[in-house]
Every structure is written in C-alpha cells, then in structure tokens.
Amino acid sequence: MPESAFSIVSIAAMAAWLGLAVAAPLPAGRTRENILFVSGRVAPLLLCMAYVAFLARYWGSTPGGGFQSLEAVQILFAAPGKMLGAWTHFLAFDLLVGRWLVDDASSEGNSRLPLVIALPTTFLFGPLGLLLYLASRALLSAKRARAQ
Numbered sequence: 001m002p003e004s005a006f007s008i009v010s011i012a013a014m015a016a017w018l019g020l021a022v023a024a025p026l027p028a029g030r031t032r033e034n035i036l037f038v039s040g041r042v043a044p045l046l047l048c049m050a051y052v053a054f055l056a057r058y059w060g061s062t063p064g065g066g067f068q069s070l071e072a073v074q075i076l077f078a079a080p081g082k083m084l085g086a087w088t089h090f091l092a093f094d095l096l097v098g099r100w101l102v103d104d105a106s107s108e109g110n111s112r113l114p115l116v117i118a119l120p121t122t123f124l125f126g127p128l129g130l131l132l133y134l135a136s137r138a139l140l141s142a143k144r145a146r147a148q
Contacts, residue, residue, distance in 0.1 A: 002080040006087065009050055013091040016043035017098060017123045024102045024115050040099025047092035054085040094126045101133050111140050 019039025026032040058081030065076030077083045098119060105112045114136035122129025 002084045005050070005054070006084055009047060009084075009088050009091055012043060013047065013095055016040070016095055017119075019043075020095075020098050020102055021119055024105070024112060024119065028106075036099065036102065040095065040102065044092045044095045044099070047088055047095065051085055051088040051092060054081060054088060058082055058085060090126065094122055097126070097130055098122050101130070104137075105133075110137060114140070 016039040019035050023032050023035035023039065026035070058079065062076050062079045062082055064072065065078070065082065066072040067076070077086055101115060101118055101122060104110060105115050114133050118129045118133035118136065120129070121132055
C-alpha cells in the first residue's frame with residue numbers, strides 16, 4: 001500500500017507542478033484561472049487529505065519515534081507509512097508555495113521572470129526555490145527603484 005500511494009501522490013504533484021508551469025506565463029483569463037485553481041488549490045487540498053489519511057492509518061506504527069531528537073525523527077521516518085506521510089506533507093506544502101509564487105509574480109508591479117528559476121527549484125528543493133524567488137524579486141524591485 002505505501003508504495004502504490006507514493007506513486008499516486010507523486011504523479012499528482014508532478015501533474016500539478018506542470019499545471020503551474022503552464023499557467024504561469026499565460027495571460028489573465030478563464031483558462032489560466034482554471035489551471036491555477038486545479039493545480040494550486042485542488043491538488044494541494046487532495047494531498048492534504050491524503051496526508052491526513054496516512055497519518056491516521058500509520059499512527060503509532062513506530063514506537064520510540066517522535067520529534068524530540070534527531071534520533072527519534074529517524075526512528076519515526078524509518079517506517080514506510082510514516083515516510084509516505086512526510087513525503088506527502090512536503091508535496092502539499094511545496095505546491096502551495098509554488099502557487100503563491102505564481103500569484104505573487106503575477107501581481108501588479110512584479111515580474112514573472114523569477115519564476116523561470118524559482119518554480120523548478122521549489123519543485124525540487126522547496127525552500128531554496130522560495131529563497132531564490134524572494135531574492136530575485138528584491139533585486140528586480142531595487143533595480144526598478146533606481147531606474148525611476
């Protein structure tokens with residue numbers, strides 16, 4: 001069960017990330033809104049629901065595991081079901097961050113250019129992508145302010 005569920009949540013997340021990447025450069029309109037809604041709202045919601053199901057299913061399956069030390073976390077995630085929950089947690093939150101990046105870059109006064117690097121980096125490395133986006137946005141804002 002954990003291996004099949006891993007494949008399902010991973011494929012769903014990859015499809016949603018593809019949706020974000022396709023929608024990001026599109027002009028405002030119904031098509032873009034629909035793709036962003038499904039990819040950046042529905043998919044993360046479904047991943048959150050899967051996470052809750054995994055959490056309930058595998059609760060108590062790793063005696064000695066917990067969050068009080070690195071060793072306890074290693075024990076916790078040694079069980080495939082718990083690792084599946086952690087993976088799904090990452091997928092859902094990174095996807096929500098990706099949607100925020102697209103929304104923020106699309107707001108007035110911001111450039112979508114940082115998304116070229118930030119979206120794939122967020123997909124692969126989570127917080128690093130967010131950091132790159134915020135740094136790029138700050139640099140572009142400073143450059144715009146100097147030009148005025």
